[in-house]
Amino acid sequence: MKTIIFATAIRILTPLFLLFSIYILFRGHNHPGGGFIGGLIGSITFVFHVLAHGSQRTAKEYFSLKLYRYEKLPAQGQFNYFKRFINHKFFNREIKGEPWGYYLIRLRPSFVMGTGLVMAAGSGMVGLFKGDPFMTGYWLDAKVPVIGSVGTPLLFDMGVYQLVLGMVLKIIFTMSRD
Incomplete structure (x- = not known):
C-alpha cells in the first residue's frame, strides 16, 4: 500500500x-x-x-540518532571547531585532512x-x-x-x-x- x-x-x-x-x-x-x-x-x-x-x-x-564526532580538536580553539562542524554538517563541504565521522545509535x-x-x-x-x-x-x-x-x-x-x-x-x- x-x-x-x-x-x-x-x-x-x-x-x-x-x-x-x-x-x-x-x-x-x-x-x-x-x-x-x-x-x-x-x-x-x-x-x-x-x-x-x-x-x-x-x-x-x-x-536512530546520529552523533557526529571529530577525531581531534583543532589547535585554533573551540570556535574554529564549531565553524568547521557547521560547514561540514549543514553546507556539506568536505574539509581536507579532517576526519569527520558519526556514531549511529538506534x-x-x-x-x-x-x-x-x-x-x-x-x-x-x-x-x-x-x-x-x-x-x-x-x-x-x-x-x-x-x-x-x-x-x-x-x-x-x-x-x-x-x-x-x-x-x-x-x-x-x-x-x-x-
Whole structure:
C-alpha cells in the first residue's frame, strides 16, 4: 500500500498524531484517558508510517540518532571547531585532512518497553519508600503551566505509554521484517 497520496498524507499527519497522543497522555492525568490510549494512538502513527514507507525507513527516521564526532580538536580553539562542524554538517563541504565521522545509535523497542516498565513500577514504589501502600499517589506542590499538577500518577501513565508504544513497535517491526 505504498502510494504517493498515502505516503504524503502520512508525512503530514505523523506529527499531528504524535502531538494528539501526547495530549491524550497529559489529559488522562485529570480525566479519562492517559497512558494506554495515548500509547495506542502513538503506535498507530508508526503503524501507518511503516505501511507507507517500510520499517527500515521508519526506524531510521524516528528511532536512530546520529552523533557526529571529530577525531581531534583543532589547535585554533573551540570556535574554529564549531565553524568547521557547521560547514561540514549543514553546507556539506568536505574539509581536507579532517576526519569527520558519526556514531549511529538506534533506539530499540525492547528498550522503550523496559524503560516504561521501570517508570510504571517506580511510580508505585514511591509509596512503599514513604511507608504508605503500593501505588499511593504523591504530587508536587508547584504546578506546571500546561500540564497542571505533576505527580506519581503522571509518571505511571508515562510508563504505560512507553510500554504500549514499545510493545506495538516490536510487533510491527517483527511482522514487517519479512
